[in-house]
Amino acid sequence: MRDTSKWIEDRLPVWRDVAEKVDAVERGRSASPDDVRRIVRAYPEVARDVAIARAAAPNAPLTRRLEHLHLTLHRSLFKRPSRFGHDVAAIFLRDAPATARSLAWHIVWITALFFASATAGAWLVNQYPEIVALFASEAMIEQVQAGRLWTDGLLNVVPSSVLAVSIFANNITVALFALVVGIFYGLGTVYIIGMNGLMLGAVFSYTAQHGLAVRLLEFVAPHGFVELSVIMIAGACGVSLGEALARPGHLTRAEAFRRATARTIPLFVVCCVFLVGAGLFEGYVSPNPIYPLWARLAIGLCFLGVLVVVLSGALERLVQRRGRAAA
Amino acid sequence: MDTLRIPTVTGIDVELRVAGVGGRSYAFVIDWHIRALLALGWMFAAVLFLRPSANATSSGGTWVVLGVPAALLYSLYHPVLEIAMRGRTPGKRIAGVRIVSRDGATPSAAQILVRNLFRPIDSLPFAYCVGLATAMLTRPSVRIGDIAAGTLLVYDEDRGAALDDAAPLRGVERLGLERASLAAELAARWRDLRPDIRVALARRLLANVGTPTGDASELELREKLESLLG
Secondary structure, rough: OOHHHHHHHHHHHHHHHHHHHHHHOOOOOOOHHHHHHHHHHHHHHHHHHHHHHHHHHHHHHHHHHHHHHHHHHHHHHOOOOOOHHHHHHHHHHHHHHHHHHOOHHHHHHHHHHHHHHHHHHHHHHHHHHHHHHEEEOOHHHHHHHHHOOOOHHHHOOOOOHHHHHHHHHHHEEEHHHHHHHHHHOHHHHOOOOOOOHHHHHHHHHHHHHOOHHHHHHHHHHHHHHHHHHHHHHHHHHHHHHHHHHHOOOOOOOOHHHHHHHHHHHHHHHHHHHHHHHHHHHHHOOOOOOOHHHHHHHHHHHHHHHHHHHHHHHHHHHHHHHHHHHHH | OOEEEEEEOOOOOOEEOOOOOOHHHHHHHHHHHHHHHHHHHHHHHHHHHHOOOOOHHHHHHHHHHHHHHHHHHHHHHHHHHHOOOOOOOOHHHHHOOOEEOOOOOOHEEEEHHHHHHHHOOOOOOOOOOHHHHHHOOOOOOHHHHHHHHHHEEOOOOOOOHHHHHHHHOOHHHHHHHHHHHHHHHHHOOOOOOOOHHHHHHHHHHHHHOOOOOOOOOOOHHHHHHHHHOO
């Protein structure tokens, strides 16, 4: 017993000192080389102290506190170094393109589903124009019947900045839902993509019946290519989550789901960045009548080109080539 | 109660107690009130001090001044604070829980963001029914966001337990580490405990170390406890 008392007396200043140093490191403060050496040396020492304390009193507060100190030391020493800039660059250069490649067939299938739904919507409204009420509000229908688009004079009502913020917030919400409802074995995503396709086809068909399809295309052109592409990609991510749950392979469903999420998130982050861009175009360019159709198409297709370049992995190849040239 | 065993290279494994539905929902209710009050407080303050004009209403200015910051406060509360406070929020701190990754480490920013991306699903159809059901049905009591991010909630054993308070320097020779810790803790918390509780605990502890208590008064019990610690 006397030994235990002496041991606590001897070791307490050491524990106090190490706890202070490792706590500072955990809080993100920089540590001097001496402090780092002290922490590294303390790791096995504290492990030994935990073993002694457990043998003497497994449930004592001191034992629990030493276990916590040991865990904190372990966490600090084995923590992955934080390289924020490097990690962000890796998302755009490597991770998102790799995921896009691995989900290529998912993207193809989701896009096919979207266009099939859009065709079905267009056909339905073409055959039975009255059912457009299922897809569009009464105010929208009245405006189209009067020969106007609901987007006409939008800038007179809402300033571009407000419009852009509300649009990209809404688009990110839609993309997020297309992703997360994939948890229902992919069916949630399939329904959301199908419904969006049906609505787009129906609305285009209805505006075409009133001679407004070209004007709607004019409005949609600057932002629509990227916006739709990104929604398709988010849908493909959602379906892949559902697939991981439905067909986990040799993993547990939870582990397969976790891995699928970790794989798809970089791609989703890139999608969100492009949705912010699409929102800005939709707020500043799409409702502005000074831009002719050719300029709108050029903006929309160039923006789509940027998305394709990023997701094809061409940026990483470019960076590697430059690195080699510099070397 | 479930535990998370964390193996270390020293061979000394450490166990963390996994928080169940109770600790989880307690923390959430506190956090929900804080973020709702923050959002409402902002809206109230904006109306009171910024006084958005009637003209601003038509141009969407009110929406920008009132709605956007309030929505940001409400929706970014969890991700921002969980990153800044290393897996904790004020509610989690009060409930004594924190988020850790599966290896016991502080979760990365990416893990916290993923955990929060799935919040809409966990909150379906209302009052976090999906999240609660998942936490009840899964073995380490995790919601869907936690499964996706590879995180879980554990009890924060560290809070308030300073080394100096935990290490008994008196009475270890006579009582041993475990009993000396109990005696020191009881003596330290004497004023905070209800009189009947502290008397009962002191009698049990003194009887356990073979000190007769008889009809000793509360004051005498306290003195015996102090003399035990030396």
